[in-house]
Amino acid sequence: MRHVFPFSAIVGQEAMKRAMILTAIDPTIGGVLVFGDRGTGKSTAVRALAALLPPIDVIAGCPVNSDQAEDVPEWVQNAGTETHAVPTPVVDLPLGVSQDRVTGALDIERALTRGEKAFEPGLLAQANRGYLYIDEVNLLEDHIVDLLLDVAQSGENVVERDGLSIRHPARFVLVGSGNPEEGDLRPQLLDRFGLSVEVTSPTNMAERVEVIRRRDAFDRDPAGFTNDWHTADAIVRDRIVKARETIASYDVGDDVLETCARLCIALGSDGLRGELTLLRAARALAAFEGASEVAHHHVTVVAPIALSHRLRRDPLDDAGSSSRVERVLADVMA
Incomplete structure (x- = not known):
């Protein structure tokens, strides 16, 4: 079993943790942009929060994580009717990714072997009801930025090419991170992020030592360290769940x-x-x-x-x- 560094064990970075908690409570806030030094826990925080959140119910065989049979897109084949619990999805969108990989495209293998025209879902389908994480978001290619702007606005991914006409929900919390020294973010995308946090390396000696101590303890015994922080994470999870309800x-x-x-x-x-x-x-x-x-x-x-x-x-x-x-x-x- 792969363990994720506990959210509650992250030292400092209170503004970043608060921003991620708020978007977990209300995704309509619009995601989080985290700019700052490398090695300050940006990717660790988003994966830790997703691991902390309660699992989501999804229809078996549904590639867009629908939780009700009537919400399964018409183009999906062999989806069941029963639901099962899965961890909150966290999908990485790498630099240099193709548009087809992001939106989905014609399933070439089925087209060649069976002569069938079928849709192969992309990263936006996988991220539905979860998190889409973009490291070095300020270096993302312009055509991918434009695509994300459209989807973030509508909450829906539309693919109209290769003889396909596909629609599916794509509602996710967008988390972007980057180093401002490597370039600015396009204003159009910057405005789409609900919250923005600037993170820096800690300058307090005690805080830096505590970061090293906890990370070393996790690397040496992930299961034991995770268990030590289970109660603290459970408290945060319960507060998030209650906040969603109220x-x-x-x-x-x-x-x-x-x-x-x-x-x-x-x-x-x-x-x-x-x-x-x-x-x-x-x-x-x-x-x-x-x-x-x-x-x-x-x-x-x-x-x-x-x-x-x-x-x-x-x-x-x-x-x-x-x-x-x-x-x-x-x-x-x-």
Whole structure:
């Protein structure tokens, strides 16, 4: 059995962990972009969170992870009617991947051997109801970026070529990571990420030592280390599950909505996606904390990760995006 490093055992990186938890509670927030140094736990965190989440029910033989027989696409053959539990999918989208591999294409083997025109699902089908992880997302080819933009907007993958006309659901949490020194992300894709986190290597000696200690303990005894952190991970999982069940009951007062709007206006955020993301993230945080209502405190906590990547660049301001958000937030909340 392959063990995954426990989510609760990740040292520090609180903003990154919080962002991933919030998107696990409410996928409509729009995914997470994690930019920063190599070796800071970016890929570890997404795999750890997926392993922590409860399994999903899927119809046997359904390549798009449908949980109800009526949701199985018409082109799927030999799908059953019973469901079975599988781990939450985490699909890697590698650099240089072809469009056919992403969207799916004609099954060449069946076409040549049987003379049948059949569809071979791609990575988007595998990622449905799970996570699509892109390392070095800023180096992704433009035509793949355009494709992902279309699917992220519609929640559906459409393939119209090679004599095929295929549609299937493609709803997933998009997680992208990269190093800003290797290039910027296209603005169109940047805006599609709900939350953005900047991660750095820890500078605190005690924290660095603890990272090394835990990673070494996991490498030497994965099963034992995972078992040691089982209870802590179970607590986080139970809070996520409860938040998913209760989040729809959280109404947001006009005063909180006005705070979201004032903050986005003060920052010069384009469009209204910033306010909507801020609202959804604050509501998810309130549900995760088990709060009685969505309060200004929740907006304050999530504002840096919800808005920092939506700011226009200011060449006269040397402060980072998160610092600019926090500075404006202090003025708005004063």
